[in-house]
Amino acid sequence: MAHDERRLQVLRAIVQDYVSTNDPVGSKALAERHDLGVSPATIRNDMAVLEEQGYITQPHTSAGRVPTDKGYRLFVDRLSAVKPLSVAERRAIERFLDGALDLHDILSRTVRLLAQLTHQVAVVQYPTLSRSAVRHLEVVQVATARLLLVLITDTGRVEQRLVDCPVDVDRDDVADLRALLNQTFAGAKLADAAGLVPDLLETAPPHLRRLVAAIGAALVETLVEPGEDRLVVGGTANLARVAVDFPGSLRPLLEALEEQVVVLRLISEVDTGGTVLVRIGEENAHEALSGASVVSVGYGSGDHALGGLGIVGPTRMDYPTNMAAVRAVARYVGQILAES
Amino acid sequence: MAHDERRLQVLRAIVQDYVSTNDPVGSKALAERHDLGVSPATIRNDMAVLEEQGYITQPHTSAGRVPTDKGYRLFVDRLSAVKPLSVAERRAIERFLDGALDLHDILSRTVRLLAQLTHQVAVVQYPTLSRSAVRHLEVVQVATARLLLVLITDTGRVEQRLVDCPVDVDRDDVADLRALLNQTFAGAKLADAAGLVPDLLETAPPHLRRLVAAIGAALVETLVEPGEDRLVVGGTANLARVAVDFPGSLRPLLEALEEQVVVLRLISEVDTGGTVLVRIGEENAHEALSGASVVSVGYGSGDHALGGLGIVGPTRMDYPTNMAAVRAVARYVGQILAES
DNA sequence: CACTGGCACTCTGTCCGCGCGAGTGCCAGC
DNA sequence: GCTGGCACTCGCGCGGACAGAGTGCCAGTG
Numbered sequence: 001m002a003h004d005e006r007r008l009q010v011l012r013a014i015v016q017d018y019v020s021t022n023d024p025v026g027s028k029a030l031a032e033r034h035d036l037g038v039s040p041a042t043i044r045n046d047m048a049v050l051e052e053q054g055y056i057t058q059p060h061t062s063a064g065r066v067p068t069d070k071g072y073r074l075f076v077d078r079l080s081a082v083k084p085l086s087v088a089e090r091r092a093i094e095r096f097l098d099g100a101l102d103l104h105d106i107l108s109r110t111v112r113l114l115a116q117l118t119h120q121v122a123v124v125q126y127p128t129l130s131r132s133a134v135r136h137l138e139v140v141q142v143a144t145a146r147l148l149l150v151l152i153t154d155t156g157r158v159e160q161r162l163v164d165c166p167v168d169v170d171r172d173d174v175a176d177l178r179a180l181l182n183q184t185f186a187g188a189k190l191a192d193a194a195g196l197v198p199d200l201l202e203t204a205p206p207h208l209r210r211l212v213a214a215i216g217a218a219l220v221e222t223l224v225e226p227g228e229d230r231l232v233v234g235g236t237a238n239l240a241r242v243a244v245d246f247p248g249s250l251r252p253l254l255e256a257l258e259e260q261v262v263v264l265r266l267i268s269e270v271d272t273g274g275t276v277l278v279r280i281g282e283e284n285a286h287e288a289l290s291g292a293s294v295v296s297v298g299y300g301s302g303d304h305a306l307g308g309l310g311i312v313g314p315t316r317m318d319y320p321t322n323m324a325a326v327r328a329v330a331r332y333v334g335q336i337l338a339e340s
Numbered sequence: 341m342a343h344d345e346r347r348l349q350v351l352r353a354i355v356q357d358y359v360s361t362n363d364p365v366g367s368k369a370l371a372e373r374h375d376l377g378v379s380p381a382t383i384r385n386d387m388a389v390l391e392e393q394g395y396i397t398q399p400h401t402s403a404g405r406v407p408t409d410k411g412y413r414l415f416v417d418r419l420s421a422v423k424p425l426s427v428a429e430r431r432a433i434e435r436f437l438d439g440a441l442d443l444h445d446i447l448s449r450t451v452r453l454l455a456q457l458t459h460q461v462a463v464v465q466y467p468t469l470s471r472s473a474v475r476h477l478e479v480v481q482v483a484t485a486r487l488l489l490v491l492i493t494d495t496g497r498v499e500q501r502l503v504d505c506p507v508d509v510d511r512d513d514v515a516d517l518r519a520l521l522n523q524t525f526a527g528a529k530l531a532d533a534a535g536l537v538p539d540l541l542e543t544a545p546p547h548l549r550r551l552v553a554a555i556g557a558a559l560v561e562t563l564v565e566p567g568e569d570r571l572v573v574g575g576t577a578n579l580a581r582v583a584v585d586f587p588g589s590l591r592p593l594l595e596a597l598e599e600q601v602v603v604l605r606l607i608s609e610v611d612t613g614g615t616v617l618v619r620i621g622e623e624n625a626h627e628a629l630s631g632a633s634v635v636s637v638g639y640g641s642g643d644h645a646l647g648g649l650g651i652v653g654p655t656r657m658d659y660p661t662n663m664a665a666v667r668a669v670a671r672y673v674g675q676i677l678a679e680s
Numbered sequence: 681c682a683c684t685g686g687c688a689c690t691c692t693g694t695c696c697g698c699g700c701g702a703g704t705g706c707c708a709g710c
Numbered sequence: 711g712c713t714g715g716c717a718c719t720c721g722c723g724c725g726g727a728c729a730g731a732g733t734g735c736c737a738g739t740g
Contacts, residue, residue, distance in 0.1 A: 003682090026732050039684050044733065062691045062732045102500045140476045140492055150490065150498060152480055158490060158500050160442045236576060237598055240591035250590075251580035258577055343711090366703050379713055384704065402703045402720050 007046045009036060011055055012079040014047075015067050019318055022244065024064030069281035069315060072293070076278050076319050083320040085328055089117060093332050100336065103127075103156040107232045110309065110333050115235025117325040120242075120313035121257065123296075125267050126230040127155045127306035127337070130191040137181040139215075144168045147177075149218060153190070155306060155337055163218040166210050173208060177215065180204060194220045231260045231267070238313075245291065245314030252288035257312070262286055263294075267308040270298035274330075276323045281315045291315060295322050299330035301338030309333065347386045349376060351395055352419040354387075355407050359658055362584065364404030409621035409655060412633070416618050416659050423660040425668055429457060433672050440676065443467075443496040447572045450649065450673050455575025457665040460582075460653035461597065463636075465607050466570040467495045467646035467677070470531040477521040479555075484508045487517075489558060493530070495646060495677055503558040506550050513548060517555065520544060534560045571600045571607070578653075585631065585654030592628035597652070602626055603634075607648040610638035614670075616663045621655045631655060635662050639670035641678035649673065 013034040017025045027040040027047060036043065047065055050056045055071035058064065067075065085093075096113040100106040107124050114122035138150040145168050151159040184200045185193060197216040204212040236257065239250050246253060256262045266284065270277055279294045289312070296310030310326055353374040357365040367380040367387060376383065387405055390396045395411035398404065407415065425433075436453040440446040447464050454462035478490040485508050491499040524540045525533060537556040544552040576597065579590050586593060596602045606624065610617055619634045629652070636650030650666055 024732090028732075040732095041684055041686090042682080045683090048734080058733085060691065062689085064732065102502060104500075135482075135488075136478070136480045138476070138478045138490070138492075142475070142496075148475075148492065148496065150478065150492065152478075152488065152490065152500075156482075156488065156500070156502075158498055160492075160496070160498050162441060162496075234598060237591050237594035240589050240594055243589070249580050249583070251577050254577035254580055258574060364703090368703075380703095381713055381715090382711085385712090388705080398704085400720065402718085404703070 003046075006036065006038070007050060008074075008079060009034075010043055010046045011050055011067070011071060012075060014050075014056060014065055015071065015075045015079070018066055019316055022316065024059055024066050026064035029064070067316075069283065072280045072315055072319070073283075076280070076323075080320040080323075083324050085324055089325070090328070092117070093328060097332055097336055103158070106333065106336055108234070110329060111232045111234035114309065114311060114325065114329050115238060117329070118235075118311050118313070118322045119238050120235060120311040120317065120322065121233065121238055122235045122309075122311050123257075123263055123267055124232045124309040124333075125264065125307035126232070127153075127157055127300075128268070129153065129157065129159070131189070131300075131304055131306055132157065133187055133189050134185045134193065137178070137185055139174050139178045139181065141169060141171070141174050147174070147215070149215065149222070151219075151222065159222055161218055161222045163215055166214055169211060173211065176205070176208060177211065180208070180212070181215070231264050233257055233260075233263075242314045242316075245316050247291075253292060253312075256286065256288040262288070263312065266294045267296050267310050270296055270305055270308040274298065274327075276327050277310075278319065278323065293317060293319075295319070295326050297326050297330045299334045299337075301334050306334075306337065343386075346376065346378070347390060348414075348419060349374075350383055350386045351390055351407070351411060352415060354390075354396060354405055355411065355415045355419070358406055359656055362656065364399055364406050366404035369404070407656075409623065412620045412655055412659070413623075416620070416663075420660040420663075423664045425664055429665070430668070432457070433668060437672055437676055443498070446496075446673065446676055448574070450669060451572045451574035454649065454651060454665065454669050455578060457669070458575075458651050458653070458662045459578050460575060460651040460657065460662065461573065461578055462575045462649075462651050463597075463603055463607055464572045464649040464673075465604065465647035466572070467493075467497055467640075468608075469493065469497070469499070471529070471640075471644055471646055472497065473527055473529050474525045474533065477518070477525055479514050479518045479521065481509060481511070481514050487514070487555070489555065489562070491559075491562065499562055501558055501562045503555055506554055509551060513551065516545070516548060517551065520548070520552070521555070571604050573597055573600075573603075575651075582654045582656075585656050587631075593632060593652075596626065596628040602628070603652065606634050607636050607650050610636055610645055610648040614638065614667075616667050617650075618659065618663065633657060633659075635659070635666050637666050637670045639674045639677075641674050646674075646677065 013030050014025050017033060027043040030043050031040045047056065051065065054068060055074060056065040057068050059066060093113060097106065097109055100109055107126065111122045111124045132153040132155040134151065135154045136152040140148040140150065142148050145165045147163045147165060147169065149161045149163055180203065184196055188196060197220060200216055201212060239253065243250055266279065274297065276295060276297045281293060282290055284292065284294060291314060292312055293315045294310055294312050296308050298305030298308050300306035309330055311322060353370050354365050357373060367383040370383050371380045387396065391405065394408060395414060396405040397408050399406060433453060437446065437449055440449055447466065451462045451464045472493040472495040474491065475494045476492040480488040482488050485505045487503045487505060487509065489501045489503055520543065524536055528536055537560060540556055541549065541552055579593065583590055606619060614637065616635060616637045621633060622630055624632065624634060631654060632652055633655045634650055634652050636648050638645030638648050640646035649670055651662060
């Protein structure tokens with residue numbers, strides 16, 4: 001019906017205006033700023049319907065209307081066109097990510113870039129270990145009965161782990177161990193690594209058995225445990241700019257960002273298809289994020305995602321632009337990681 | 341003189357009260373809360389003198405007095421006794437730092453601990469490379485003409501760097517290279533490493549010369565360049581709690597913390613003696629930090645500092661407690677690093 | 681039947697004026 | 711040199727008035 005169509009136009013206009021002005025938007029202003037072809041009075045009728053359907057609400061009687069979470073949801077799902085990035089922005093992305101020296105460098109550049117493009121808090125998950133493969137395992141003796149295990153993956157990630165050994169170790173053992181480990185694990189997907197430990201034990205020469213058992217246990221632990229420090233966060237200064245959208249205080253949000261685990265769960269729940277995921281307000285199911293939206297997407301080379309990245313900001317954000325930025329950055333990061 | 345002595349008592353009382361209440365403190369309240377043995381009128385006279393000397397100021401006529409930067413300075417230098425940590429706090433420190441798995445883990449635990457103890461933003465610098473020694477160098481082939489160089493130091497730090505080679509490399513070369521590098525650099529202080537590169541070139545077999553030259557260059561670059569990502573920051577959520585002390589906005593401060601380089605300079609300028617350094621307000625010589633104080637100290641094993649750590653907070657902070665916490669944490673971290 | 685203009689109503693944000701209270705500086709007295 | 715007293719100065723909070731924005735409803739019109 002033509003009516004429904006126009007009502008959606010009205011909702012879209014409300015979202016756009018509210019996002020850009022941060023003022024509840026009234027019927028008169030809407031009629032002026034948008035070519036809806038009808039008078040304020042008609043818009044008011046539409047607004048009444050939209051309010052009843054739960055898409056908009058008024059902060060208090062006789063202020064303008066403000067989109068609800070549900071309103072933003074509809075906007076994102078049906079009303080917003082993907083906003084292509086400007087040439088300057090594309091160039092900025094390339095320039096920013098080019099010349100990174102290692103994985104950490106790539107990720108910290110990414111997070112800064114994303115924060116700069118979106119003016120929101122940016123979050124990048126470290127590539128998940130289980131999806132990458134072992135490139136090399138290094139063993140370094142730190143003390144007579146203490147080894148440092150260094151794992152290098154094909155995504156350029158370096159993991160380290162101290163291992164206390166049940167027995168003293170001599171130098172030749174270390175070399176043997178290194179050879180043994182690499183022979184067994186080189187090229188293996190980390191997800192499969194745990195299954196290879198029995199093989200490892202079998203092929204180990206008897207005098208190394210106990211040592212290998214300890215190492216194997218530590219290895220599995222390191223690989224299987226997701227760990228906690230898997231998140232790079234940046235652009236928190238942008239929160240100050242949008243502080244007005246978080247009435248109480250920024251504190252819960254800052255805490256959630258530091259907690260990492262909360263945000264990590266959100267960011268890592270991406271599907272592999274490259275679709276941008278948007279969680280709006282209460283959809284986040286975490287109190288600290290009830291006034292916030294999370295825009296995330298998986299990145300990776302080829303078809304499987306290595307991890308997620310995205311932004312966290314107020315529900316009152318420019319979704320089309322931010323979704324485009326998140327997607328574009330993820331694409332570039334995937335490329336870069338595939339090359340290195 | 342007895343007068344001067346009492347005036348200092350008054351200043352101390354003002355600082356203490358103001359820090360705990362955040363209200364400008366008046367003569368009457370002072371006389372009630374502290375045993376100064378004189379009447380409010382007398383205190384007023386002292387306050388007038390203190391104000392003239394620039395130690396305190398009044399926000400507006402007929403409000404109480406507030407310490408100036410200079411007042412805090414005097415307080416820190418001459419009026420505050422070191423506040424020993426409670427048993428619970430000491431235990432918390434041990435518990436918190438015990439069981440860390442690697443360097444990054446140690447540092448991120450440290451920063452959380454410090455933030456929790458002081459209720460301020462905590463900052464920890466990565467151990468400076470130049471003061472540590474090479475434990476092992478690992479070379480991994482990533483592509484035909486691309487190597488990943490991994491440096492492991494005796495402080496447990498792992499540095500990685502991609503190197504594009506001028507020539508193709510085969511597998512034996514990699515092994516030779518690894519042996520050669522470790523032979524030359526193992527045990528060397530990183531600060532001296534650059535000087536060893538000529539030796540390296542000399543001992544290299546002719547067919548590896550060009551390769552070694554490239555690697556050597558990358559190595560020096562990695563070691564000498566201080567890099568940017570040398571800072572772990574935590575506890576920014578605490579800023580929200582003290583937002584009232586930063587009238588304009590938290591933004592400049594958050595930006596400075598993200599910028600890292602600013603804070604890094606402050607944190608790294610520690611002397612090796614283990615003295616806690618306090619920079620108050622304008623002393624920081626950076627606009628974003630003009631309302632903030634930085635409490636920092638070097639940490640390390642033995643006599644030489646590996647890096648700095650500290651906190652950033654409003655000038656209105658509890659200096660004695662925070663200084664004690666910073667010092668205690670630095671001491672423990674030094675111990676832990678010496679062990680691993 | 682849908683849209684429009686008009687109108688009365690409601691509510692918030694803001695401004696002003698006022699009184700209160702806290703705190704000071706000064707002075708005379710001990 | 712300290713103290714109590716006193717007049718003075720301001721900032722803050724409260725309440726009322728007011729303007730402005732926005733709404734809902736209603737009657738009129740193509």
